Amino acid sequence: MPKIEDGDNFGVQIQEEVLSELQRSQESAYNVRDSIRQHHLARAKICSKLIKYPNIEDYTLALKEHDEKQLFFARQNLIDIRNIYAVVTDILHKNMAKIRSPRGNNRAGLY
Numbered sequence: 001m002p003k004i005e006d007g008d009n010f011g012v013q014i015q016e017e018v019l020s021e022l023q024r025s026q027e028s029a030y031n032v033r034d035s036i037r038q039h040h041l042a043r044a045k046i047c048s049k050l051i052k053y054p055n056i057e058d059y060t061l062a063l064k065e066h067d068e069k070q071l072f073f074a075r076q077n078l079i080d081i082r083n084i085y086a087v088v089t090d091i092l093h094k095n096m097a098k099i100r101s102p103r104g105n106n107r108a109g110l111y
Helices: 010-052 057-094 096-100 106-110
Strands: none
Touching (some): 010 096
C-alpha cells in the first residue's frame, strides 16, 4: 500500500476502505466462531445436569429450549455470513483496478 502523498490519493483511500471492510468481516467471523463454542459449552453444562438428575424434567425442557434458541442463532449467523460475503465480493469487484494500481497510469496525460 503506497503512502498518502500530495495528489492522486483516491486509490490509496479505496485500498484503506477495502482493508478496513476485510478486517471488519474477519472480526465478524471470529464472533460467529466464538458463539458456536459458547453454545457447545452451555449445551454440555445442561447435558451434564440432565445426566446427573435424570428425573428432573426441567433440564430436559431447558435442553430443548436451548437447542431451539441456538437453531435461530445459527440461521441468523448464516444470513450474516452471506451478507458479509456479498458486501466483500461487491467491494472487491467494483474496486479491483484501484486495488491493483492505486496511483493509476496518468503519467501520459502530463505531457
